[in-house]
Amino acid sequence: AQTVTQSQPEMSVQEAETVTLSCTYDTSESDYYLFWYKQPPSRQMILVIRQEAYKQQNATENRFSVNFQKAAKSFSLKISDSQLGDAAMYFCAYRSYNTDKLIFGTGTRLQVFP
Amino acid sequence: EADIYQTPRYLVIGTGKKITLECSQTMGHDKMYWYQQDPGMELHLIHYSYGVNSTEKGDLSSESTVSRIRTEHFPLTLESARPSHTSQYLCASSVAGVNHNEQFFGPGTRLTVL
Numbered sequence: 371a372q373t374v375t376q377s378q379p380e381m382s383v384q385e386a387e388t389v390t391l392s393c394t395y396d397t398s399e400s401d402y403y404l405f406w407y408k409q410p411p412s413r414q415m416i417l418v419i420r421q422e423a424y425k426q427q428n429a430t431e432n433r434f435s436v437n438f439q440k441a442a443k444s445f446s447l448k449i450s451d452s453q454l455g456d457a458a459m460y461f462c463a464y465r466s467y468n469t470d471k472l473i474f475g476t477g478t479r480l481q482v483f484p
Numbered sequence: 485e486a487d488i489y490q491t492p493r494y495l496v497i498g499t500g501k502k503i504t505l506e507c508s509q510t511m512g513h514d515k516m517y518w519y520q521q522d523p524g525m526e527l528h529l530i531h532y533s534y535g536v537n538s539t540e541k542g543d544l545s546s547e548s549t550v551s552r553i554r555t556e557h558f559p560l561t562l563e564s565a566r567p568s569h570t571s572q573y574l575c576a577s578s579v580a581g582v583n584h585n586e587q588f589f590g591p592g593t594r595l596t597v598l
Contacts, residue, residue: 379524414591417586420586422584471529474526476525477524477525
C-alpha cells in the first residue's frame with residue numbers, strides 16, 4: 371500500500387522569503403501522480419501543483435515549484451517570495467496512475483509573518 | 485460560476501439524530517468523492533461515485549451511506565450520529581480526461597456530535 375509522510379507539522383516563513391515543505395512517499399508503482407494541495411483556514415482546498423512521475427522535469431507554477439526525486443521518493447514544495455495569503459495547511463498527496471483515489475499526508479501548517 | 489457546494493458548513497447535533505450532509509456541483513463532473521478529515525490529520529476517502537446510481541466505499545470504513553440519483557448531487561447520510569462521527573467532511577468532484585482527473589473540493593462540513 372502507498373503511504374505519504376509529511377514530517378513537518380508546522381513551518382513558518384517571513385514575507386518575501388523562501389520556504390520548502392518536505393514530503394516523502396512509499397510505493398512500488400512506477401507510474402503515478404504527486405500533488406500539493408493548499409487548505410486555507412475555513413476555505414476550500416485547492417490544487418497548488420501537480421507532478422507526473424514519468425516526467426523528469428520538476429513542475430513549476432509561478433512562485434511554487436517542486437523538487438521531485440523519484441529514486442529517493444521525495445517530493446518537496448518550494449514557495450518563493452512568500453506572501454501573507456500563502457498561510458494555510460499544505461497537504462502532499464499521491465495518486466496511482468490508473469485510479470482516482472488520493473492518498474494524503476498529515477499536512478504542514480505554514481505561517482507567514484510580515 | 486461553476487463550483488462545488490456543501491451545506492451546512494457547520495452542524496452541531498445530539499447523539500442518535502439522523503443527518504444528511506449535502507454536496508452539489510455545477511461543473512457537470514461525473515465523479516464525486518467524500519473524504520473525512522479529523523482535526524490536524526490527513527483526509528481519508530470514505531465514499532466515491534463514478535456516475536448516477538454508482539457508489540463505492542472508500543479506504544476508510546464509515547457508518548455513513550451515500551446516494552447518487554442525479555449527476556450534480558451526492559449527499560451523505562448518517563442514520564444515527566455518534567460522538568465518534570465528529571469530524572470534517574469534504575466533498576470533491578472530477579471529470580475523466582480533464583487536467584489528469586483533477587479533483588475540485590468543496591468548503592467542507594464541520595460536524596460535531598454531542
